[in-house]
Amino acid sequence: MKRFILPLLCLGGMLLPKATGAAQLLPYDELPLKYPTLVNWDASLKKQYAGWKASFLQGGNVQGKDPSGNAAVVSEGQSYGMMMALWFNDQATFNAIWSATETNMWNGSTYGWKSSDKNSWAADADLDIAGMLIFASALVDKGLWTDYTVSGNNYKAKALKNLDGIAKNMISGGMVKSGNWTGAMNPSYQEVHWYRVFSEFLKANGASDPGWSTTIYNGGYQLLGAQPNGNKGMARNFCTTSGGSQGDGVSMPTRDDMGFDAIRVPWRVGLDGLWYRAPKAFAWIKGAWTGGIVDPAKPGLYVNLSSPRLWGWCEPAEAAAGTCTSEYEQFMSRIMWAASAIGGYDSIPAAKTAYMGMVSNIASIIGGRSYFSYYDDNATSKPSQNYFAQSLGILGALAMAGRAVNVWDDLKNPWNPPDTAAKITTALKASVPAIYLAGQGSPESVTFTATFSRPAICTLYVTGATSGAKYKYVSATASTSLSVPWTASQTQAFTSKKFIGGENVDVTIKLSGSLSVPANGKVTIQVKGVSGVQRASRLSRAQWIGSDVVLPQGILSSASQAQVRVLDLRGHVVAQATSLVREEEGVARIAVPRPQGLSGVYTLEIASADRTWRGPLSSF
Numbered sequence: 001m002k003r004f005i006l007p008l009l010c011l012g013g014m015l016l017p018k019a020t021g022a023a024q025l026l027p028y029d030e031l032p033l034k035y036p037t038l039v040n041w042d043a044s045l046k047k048q049y050a051g052w053k054a055s056f057l058q059g060g061n062v063q064g065k066d067p068s069g070n071a072a073v074v075s076e077g078q079s080y081g082m083m084m085a086l087w088f089n090d091q092a093t094f095n096a097i098w099s100a101t102e103t104n105m106w107n108g109s110t111y112g113w114k115s116s117d118k119n120s121w122a123a124d125a126d127l128d129i130a131g132m133l134i135f136a137s138a139l140v141d142k143g144l145w146t147d148y149t150v151s152g153n154n155y156k157a158k159a160l161k162n163l164d165g166i167a168k169n170m171i172s173g174g175m176v177k178s179g180n181w182t183g184a185m186n187p188s189y190q191e192v193h194w195y196r197v198f199s200e201f202l203k204a205n206g207a208s209d210p211g212w213s214t215t216i217y218n219g220g221y222q223l224l225g226a227q228p229n230g231n232k233g234m235a236r237n238f239c240t241t242s243g244g245s246q247g248d249g250v251s252m253p254t255r256d257d258m259g260f261d262a263i264r265v266p267w268r269v270g271l272d273g274l275w276y277r278a279p280k281a282f283a284w285i286k287g288a289w290t291g292g293i294v295d296p297a298k299p300g301l302y303v304n305l306s307s308p309r310l311w312g313w314c315e316p317a318e319a320a321a322g323t324c325t326s327e328y329e330q331f332m333s334r335i336m337w338a339a340s341a342i343g344g345y346d347s348i349p350a351a352k353t354a355y356m357g358m359v360s361n362i363a364s365i366i367g368g369r370s371y372f373s374y375y376d377d378n379a380t381s382k383p384s385q386n387y388f389a390q391s392l393g394i395l396g397a398l399a400m401a402g403r404a405v406n407v408w409d410d411l412k413n414p415w416n417p418p419d420t421a422a423k424i425t426t427a428l429k430a431s432v433p434a435i436y437l438a439g440q441g442s443p444e445s446v447t448f449t450a451t452f453s454r455p456a457i458c459t460l461y462v463t464g465a466t467s468g469a470k471y472k473y474v475s476a477t478a479s480t481s482l483s484v485p486w487t488a489s490q491t492q493a494f495t496s497k498k499f500i501g502g503e504n505v506d507v508t509i510k511l512s513g514s515l516s517v518p519a520n521g522k523v524t525i526q527v528k529g530v531s532g533v534q535r536a537s538r539l540s541r542a543q544w545i546g547s548d549v550v551l552p553q554g555i556l557s558s559a560s561q562a563q564v565r566v567l568d569l570r571g572h573v574v575a576q577a578t579s580l581v582r583e584e585e586g587v588a589r590i591a592v593p594r595p596q597g598l599s600g601v602y603t604l605e606i607a608s609a610d611r612t613w614r615g616p617l618s619s620f
Contacts, residue, residue, distance in 0.1 A: 025087060026089050028142070028410070033418060033515075035405060038400075038401075041366055042403070045088075045397060045403070046088065048372065048397070055384065055387075056077075056387045060101075062081045062391075063077075073115055074122075075114075075129075078097055079124070079126075080395065086135055087405070098133075098150060106151075107121075109164075109168065109169055110165045113125075122179045123166070123170045123178060124188065124264075126166050127166065130162040130198065134155075134156075135408055136148075138411045140154075142411050163202060164207075167208075173241060176190055176216065178249065182248045182249055184248040187223055187224055187227060188235070188264040190223055190224060191220075193269075193276075194212075195216055196213045196275075200412070204412070221280045223243065224269070225243075229293060230243065231287045232292065233287060237252075237258070237262045258301055259311070260388070267395070267399065269284045270339040270342060270399060271343065273343025273344050274399060274406075277347065285351050286348050286351070289350035289354045295310075299333060299354075300330065331362075332383075332393055334362060335392065341354040341355035422455070422512075422514075425451050427521075428449070430447075430507065430523050431449070432446050434526040434527070434528050435487070436501075436527075436528045437489075437501050438489055445485050446486055446525060447484065447485045448460060448507060448523070449481070449482060450481070450482045450521070451480060451481045452480050452481065454480065456511040457512040458482050459472065459511075460472070460484055460508075461507070461510070462490075462507050464497070464499045464527070465504045465506060466502070466504075467500045467503055468497050469492075469500075470495065471490050488527045501528055502526075502527070502529070505526070505527055507525065542604050544594055546594075547591060548591055548592070549566075549592045550589055562579065564576060564577050565604075565605045566592065566602050566617060575592055575593065575598075577590070577593065602616070602617045603617065604616065
């Protein structure tokens with residue numbers, strides 16, 4: 001599994017740096033290059049999640065309005081809450097939602113669709129809850145979460161019971177059924193991203209596997225492929241086992257369209273691509289973004305799938321006029337489609353193009369609100385009050401940001417980061433083994449060179465072993481070679497440390513995508529020069545001309561700060577200053593105000609960060 005981390009992106013007015021180092025959400029380190037981390041939305045997503053809890057969570061129950069505007073607490077909402085709580089490392093909320101779900105919805109073998117009706121079940125919630133319980137148990141096994149028990153079952157025990165109930169009640173013909181209330185199939189319930197996790201978890205715990213990673217996985221993709229224009233990303237809300245029109249199932253706009261149910265298919269398949277780089281997922285994602293139906297500028301819901309057309313897209317002018325019948329299709333569908341694009345980002349050029357076309361727009365609404373919405377002025381369909389739209393918005397954004405991670409695979413299967421970087425084909429070399437400080441010998445510069453197996457952005461680091469001074473060079477564009485001249489006067493602008501005479505300088509080069517500096521990317525040279533107190537015999541005479549002390553070239557480097565004292569023949573200080581060194585016409589100048597009437601020969605003392613000079617000063 002290969003993943004590439006991009007350089008800095010500036011999208012939608014937000015600076016989006018590559019995300020590296022320790023994970024900001026889950027309590028374990030990120031696995032480098034495993035997930036695309038193209039944006040850093042951690043802080044904003046935490047605010048969105050806090051807003052979601054404040055709006056929809058009461059006593060462990062996820063409450064809100066369904067797409068028809070009816071108040072509802074359903075198993076689907078509970079599963080979304082558990083997903084968010086786990087990915088945000090919020091165990092207290094995870095436990096509260098799970099406890100309420102067990103108490104109000106578990107019927108002994110499955111979760112009821114509503115707390116008021118434990119006997120009618122919807123399979124998507126059971127699958128998501130099982131997956132999240134497996135993730136929680138993996139965190140417990142690593143000592144990252146504390147185990148928790150509800151009704152005598154901890155996370156692991158309940159996940160096993162849940163999977164057993166799913167296998168006995170929800171599988172038919174190698175596909176996941178919609179529920180016990182209908183014979184219709186729901187393509188968005190084919191949660192293909194979970195099936196390998198289920199299979200490995202069952203095997204690890206000595207339980208029987210009904211064929212999650214084989215028969216059921218293939219059956220899920222078979223159903224997706226059987227949809228009208230299924231090879232172009234389309235899917236019905238409800239259908240027959242062969243993808244045809246079904247006379248049962250309720251969703252908007254109709255059961256035959258790609259609406260509020262089926263819009264979850266891109267997200268589900270995207271996670272399969274994100275987690276496992278699955279060939280079937282890649283084929284679906286490629287078809288969606290090359291089929292000519294889904295437009296990254298308007299990736300929405302679709303009607304009449306034999307000849308699909310966009311539905312429910314609210315434009316700004318319509319929103320301003322109050323003529324939109326529903327206003328959350330746009331941002332909800334955009335995020336679901338973007339989740340599919342991130343699943344194929346580094347392998348499918350069309351998916352990469354689509355993602356980059358959508359991420360700027362989505363970034364523009366993430367930072368400043370506690371909910372996802374473009375418009376929120378329609379009293380009937382306020383996005384901020386719709387748990388379904390808000391939940392999918394956050395879950396899709398987590399996938400886009402590389403935070404909807406496969407906790408089971410991360411913690412149970414060893415991860416060996418792929419070697420995706422260019423190789424150094426000609427080792428890093430220095431043109432000379434030693435250089436001198438400016439004005440103290442020759443040569444005063446060195447050139448570092450190397451060649452690479454393919455074009456790459458390279459970074460050169462120069463570090464003084466004694467002084468701690470640093471210099472960093474980053475190539476502006478990808479290239480197959482490096483040639484960088486350097487002198488000991490070149491340092492980082494943010495530090496006052498200077499390279500000094502007599503020290504070794506360590507030089508390393510790192511290529512974009514590499515995880516470490518290879519042995520042939522290192523070299524050491526020496527900086528020579530005189531440091532310490534300089535006596536008159538070693539110092540060419542300085543001159544005090546006007547209000548400047550003028551020094552011969554090489555005594556101090558330009559832009560360094562120096563403390564200056566001028567002493568008369570009796571050792572009394574007659575002038576002093578702290579000034580920056582300026583270089584003009586080959587000589588260094590320091591501003592030192594001269595008292596009126598002073599002339600003759602004096603003693604000059606100069607102290608900078610790395611040396612002290614002392615010698616005669618002629619005043620004219």
